[in-house]
Amino acid sequence: MRNFFTTKKFRVMLSVWTALLLGIFVAAVSDSGSTPFSSALSFIMSPLHNAAVRFADTFGDFNAKFTSSKTYADEAASLQEEIAELRSQLVDYEKSLHKLHAYEEFLEVKEKNPDFSFVPAEIILRDSTDIYGSFTLNRGTADGVILNCPVIYGDSLVGIVKTVTADTCTVYTLLHPEVSAGAYEIHTRENCFTSANTEYSLNGIIKAEGLSKNTPVVSGGIICTSGIGGIFPKDLIIGTVKEIEINETQLAAYAVIEPVNDYSLLTDVFIITDFEGKAQTESGNE
Amino acid sequence: MNKRVHTRRIVRRLIFVLMIITAYIIQCSVLPLLNAPVPVFILIPLLISVAMFEKEFSGFFFGVLTGALWDTAASLPDGILALTMSFFAGFTGLMSRYIIRNTLLNTLILSLAGCIAYSAMSLILVPGSLSAAAAEELIKTVYIPGCASALALAIPVYFTVRAIAMRLREETV
Numbered sequence: 298m299r300n301f302f303t304t305k306k307f308r309v310m311l312s313v314w315t316a317l318l319l320g321i322f323v324a325a326v327s328d329s330g331s332t333p334f335s336s337a338l339s340f341i342m343s344p345l346h347n348a349a350v351r352f353a354d355t356f357g358d359f360n361a362k363f364t365s366s367k368t369y370a371d372e373a374a375s376l377q378e379e380i381a382e383l384r385s386q387l388v389d390y391e392k393s394l395h396k397l398h399a400y401e402e403f404l405e406v407k408e409k410n411p412d413f414s415f416v417p418a419e420i421i422l423r424d425s426t427d428i429y430g431s432f433t434l435n436r437g438t439a440d441g442v443i444l445n446c447p448v449i450y451g452d453s454l455v456g457i458v459k460t461v462t463a464d465t466c467t468v469y470t471l472l473h474p475e476v477s478a479g480a481y482e483i484h485t486r487e488n489c490f491t492s493a494n495t496e497y498s499l500n501g502i503i504k505a506e507g508l509s510k511n512t513p514v515v516s517g518g519i520i521c522t523s524g525i526g527g528i529f530p531k532d533l534i535i536g537t538v539k540e541i542e543i544n545e546t547q548l549a550a551y552a553v554i555e556p557v558n559d560y561s562l563l564t565d566v567f568i569i570t571d572f573e574g575k576a577q578t579e580s581g582n583e
Numbered sequence: 584m585n586k587r588v589h590t591r592r593i594v595r596r597l598i599f600v601l602m603i604i605t606a607y608i609i610q611c612s613v614l615p616l617l618n619a620p621v622p623v624f625i626l627i628p629l630l631i632s633v634a635m636f637e638k639e640f641s642g643f644f645f646g647v648l649t650g651a652l653w654d655t656a657a658s659l660p661d662g663i664l665a666l667t668m669s670f671f672a673g674f675t676g677l678m679s680r681y682i683i684r685n686t687l688l689n690t691l692i693l694s695l696a697g698c699i700a701y702s703a704m705s706l707i708l709v710p711g712s713l714s715a716a717a718a719e720e721l722i723k724t725v726y727i728p729g730c731a732s733a734l735a736l737a738i739p740v741y742f743t744v745r746a747i748a749m750r751l752r753e754e755t756v
Binding site: 310313314334353422427460495561564 | 604608610611612613614615616617618619622623639640643644647651652654655656657658660661662663665666669670673677681705709710713714716717720721725726729
């Protein structure tokens with residue numbers, strides 16, 4: 298075994314390893330946040346990702362049919378087929394309704410904000426071990442997506458683009474500690490900013506920090522983006538206040554917020570590529 | 584080199600590449616989009632099994648491919664999985680050539696070690712401060728089910744890889 302470390306093969310492996318290490322540094326300092334190797338692979342794999350999304354959709358339908366036939370196993374075969382067919386149609390209907398609802402909301406947002414430029418995107422990859430609900434979309438620099446583009450669903454904020462290749466981009470949701478948005482509560486107009494930590498993210502909640510100790514914000518209040526900083530447009534809904542807590546220093550308060558969206562259930566989102574007041578910054582936080 | 588031996592080698596490696604791509608699509612795209620109840624680390628036992636048969640040099644490159652694919656979906660810093668998976672695969676290939684025998688038990692042990700190392704690395708690299716309670720919750724809900732699923736899948740994966748490696752082995756020609 299000792300001889301292996303003096304062979305040409307070992308030197309080749311070491312060179313590749315060094316190149317990979319270099320790639321990580323390149324990714325860390327580059328605008329896209331991704332290694333050249335990842336960018337190339339994303340491009341090559343994008344047709345397969347789309348096929349996988351179609352497969353997941355088809356399998357979902359098949360599952361509905363299967364459940365239906367199992368449930369109605371005692372009924373006549375013709376009735377079973379009919380029920381399965383109706384169920385399948387219902388699944389399609391619900392999916393269409395869901396999509397229509399998202400597009401209606403999107404249209405409303407577009408009408409309210411004619412300065413917004415959107416790109417519709419589909420979720421193609423997820424890291425199942427990521428507690429922050431990050432996901433990868435099928436849009437990249439070729440579609441005008443750049444680093445720090447806000448991502449929305451309907452009129453609510455989902456997160457921000459953190460790495461981008463030619464065909465794909467990775468989105469960090471509001472549950473991610475690296476994402477923070479300037480915000481305000483719509484009734485009291487009190488300014489705050491969102492933050493996340495692991496414990497909160499595990500429960501699917503975030504914080505709105507920077508509230509005064511005697512804040513008039515109460516449970517049920519709605520938190521929206523303030524637009525300060527120029528990363529996120531103004532008036533995108535972040536979530537609802539669950540409770541108000543006083544922080545450890547006893548000098549200020551923070552609100553516990555339940556985001557509008559369950560990020561694990563999202564399948565389609567919109568990326569805002571441009572809006573009035575957008576800052577030309579490299580920072581991901583406001 | 585005998586032409587048939589060469590062809591067999593290429594076909595075998597192509598099949599392994601296709602298996603890795605399929606496993607990646609299943610692990611990172613299909614199952615999460617179907618909201619699978621537990622994470623499935625199918626790539627780790629597959630890579631370990633392939634490296635057991637392909638040994639350290641080509642196993643290392645299978646590791647690079649696996650890690651780079653996983654990097655496109657993972658929330659860890661880009662490139663880190665290509666680095667670690669190539670290390671796992673190279674190490675497994677070396678172990679399999681010089682120290683241990685190529686058996687299911689050894690594949691299971693190395694797959695478990697790989698899963699634990701991946702889980703530890705993910706926990707260390709989790710952005711933001713991780714409290715003990717949160718780490719415990721993560722281990723219980725994400726990493727233990729992920730490692731268990733990887734171990735369960737290691738058995739059929741190992742036998743599939745072995746069947747391909749045996750059918751397309753170079754010595755028989």
